[in-house]
Amino acid sequence: MTTANTAKKTDMTQAAFNFDQEILREYDIRGQVGKNLSEDVAYAVGLSYGTYVRRKGGKTVALGFDGRASSPVLSAAVVRGLMAVGLDVTDIGLGPTPMLYYAVKHLKTDAGIMITGSHNPSDYNGFKMTLQTGPVYGPAVQEIGRIAREGDYETGEGSVKEFDIQDxxxxxxxxxxKQTDKPLxxxxxxxxxxxxxxxxxxxxxxxxxxxxxxxxxxxxxxxxxxxxxxxxxxxxxxxxxxxxxxxxxxxxxxxxxxxxxxDEKGGILRCDSLITIYARDVLKRHPGATIVGDVKCSQVMYDEIARLGGKPVMWKTGHSLIKAKMAEEKSPLSGELSGHIFFGDGWYGFDDGLYCGIRLMNAVIDANAPASTLTAHLPQIFNTPEIRFEVDEVKKFDLVASVVASVKAQAEKDPSIAVNDIDGARVNTKDGWWLLRASNTQNVLVTRAEAQSADALERLKDMVRTEVGKIGYDVSFA
Structure with a gap:
């Protein structure tokens, strides 16, 4: 059922509002309820993001929210803000973020906003924003902060209606x-x-x-x-x-x-391995296409994409950053180790775990063989999972910059060391590679290492421990 009502002139104060700078992240606005996130913050997000959308020529916005206890209240406050600046809101209610992204495409709204804390602890929440033309991130998030800080809002009388898009x-x-005689x-x-x-x-x-x-x-x-x-x-x-x-x-x-x-044996299919599975199918229809991965992905993934005839491109971690790079490269498939995987082939270019599940089922159906066989041909490697350790939020990027400077100085003296600093430090040595970068969503640094042998992996771990020790922290790979 669809219901609608029109906003009247609000007597709520549309005053300047200073967001805690910590919540204005690289590709969303996210914080801790009761600390730096509240109903007032959500209302200010509605005003400032709504103003941003209006100035991009937008008039309509889709909105959804996740299952956190704080989400309904924050959602209602965002709606009030959006309406107060003159936007017409379609509220799709409780559901996953990709359903909101789909609603933007299906309903052809000018923008979308999802109230979600993603994978953060239950007392966190936030706002993922998108335009019909692409994600809102980086400088755009800071511009939204500026609009709120200066109280530089549009005004108007918007409306809200509910729309059930689930089925x-x-x-x-x-x-x-895909159809099959052997359903999974x-x-x-x-x-x-x-x-x-x-x-x-x-x-x-x-x-x-x-x-x-x-x-x-x-x-x-x-x-x-x-x-x-x-x-x-x-x-x-x-x-x-x-x-x-x-x-x-x-x-x-x-x-x-x-x-x-x-897989059927209980073996974990890492998301860079999933990308290789998807790439095999996608590159049949898009031979030679660019496939974008993030700096945390295995070298095996990049090598396999090249072997399959694709053009692998390494890029910064972050779902909005990968989406933007994907659009720039006109890539039919992109993804990152964290599990954000984007299909331009057959889908809309946004990250959708449910759609990825359908495509994984298709890959098993096509193979007519167990899921474990899909990656059996890939080289055996020795690696660590992502290791995260807490640091000062304000200092995290400076800490990584110090490590980048340190390993670059070593690389100048040792030609066997190469440093990719596109997002933190991805350090290649004769033993393999390791990474240290700052999370864009938490007050942590993230590290990972990959080698061709167990002994080589231990040497990489030692190098990571040494570099992290130089910035005053310890890292445990146990």
Whole structure:
């Protein structure tokens, strides 16, 4: 059902508002409820982002929210702000972030905003923003902060209407599933995140058997944290796949714009491995195409894309940054190790864990073989998971800059060392490579290492420990 009402002149003060600079991140606005995020902040986001949209020529905006306890209140405040600057809002309600992105495309709204804390702890929340033409990030986020700081708002009388897009979205996901005489049996771990209801609707239409884990939407995340890049969070999925002899396991983060996956043996399919699986199919239709990955992805992925005839491009980490680079390169497929994977081939170029699940099912169907065979030909490597350690939020980028300077000085003396500083320090040595970069969403530094042997990996770890020690921190790979 669709309902509508029109905003009247508001008596709420449209005053200048200073956001805590910490919440104005590279590709969204995100903070901690009760600390630097509140209903007043959300209203100011509505005013300032709405003004930004108006000045881009926009008149309409789609809005959704995730399952956190704070999300409905923050959503209502954002709506008030958007209406106060003269925008017409289509509220699609509770659901995953990619459903909001889809709504922007399907409804042809000028912009979209999603209230979500993604994979952050339950007391965090935030705002992911997009225009019909592409993501809002970097300087645009700072411009939104400036608009609020100066109280430089547009004025108007907007409206709001509700629109239930859930079944339309599910039908669009189903449209790209390949037909098969051997339907797959899949376990889906929703992690109590925002994808629960959509996954229930989707699996009712899918052939084969399906088991849903933690599909009740609960923003306290009572079973495990909804971050599928952390191996511990996949333990329930792995056990269920193996105990039931199923073909595949698929997991989502809190707002389902990221995917995690395991094969029929319970082996974890890292997201750079998933990109190689997808690339094999995509490059058949787009020979020679550019495929973008982030600095955290395995060298094996870049080598495999090249072997398949594609052009691999390494870029900065961040879903909005990858999306923008993808558009620039006209890439049919891009992604990052964290599980944000973007299909321009057959989809709309935004990150959608549910759609990635459909495409992974297609890859297994095409292979007519177990999921574990899809990566069996790739070289064996020895690597670490992503290791995160907390640092001072204000100093995190300066700390990384110090490490970049240190390893570049070494590279000048040792030709076997090469440094890619496009996003932190990705350091190549004769043993392999390691990375240190600052997270754009948390007060942490992130490191990872990859080598061709166990001994070489230990040497890379030692180098990381030494460099991190120089900036006053310890890092443990245990």
């Amino acid at each position: 339309i979205y599910v039908d669009r996901l189903m449209a790209d599933l 049996n899949v376990v889906w771990d929703c992690g109590n995140g925002a994808a629960g209801e959509i996954t229930r609707r989707l699996t009712k239409k899918l052939p084969g058997k399906h088991i849903l884990l933690f599909d009740e939407i609960d923003g306290t995340f009572p079973n495990h944290h909804p971050d599928p890049t952390v191996d511990h969070n996949l333990e329930d999925l792995i056990k269920c796949v193996k105990d039931n002899g199923f073909d595949l396991g698929i997991a989502f983060d809190g707002d389902a714009d990221r995917i995690g996956a395991v």
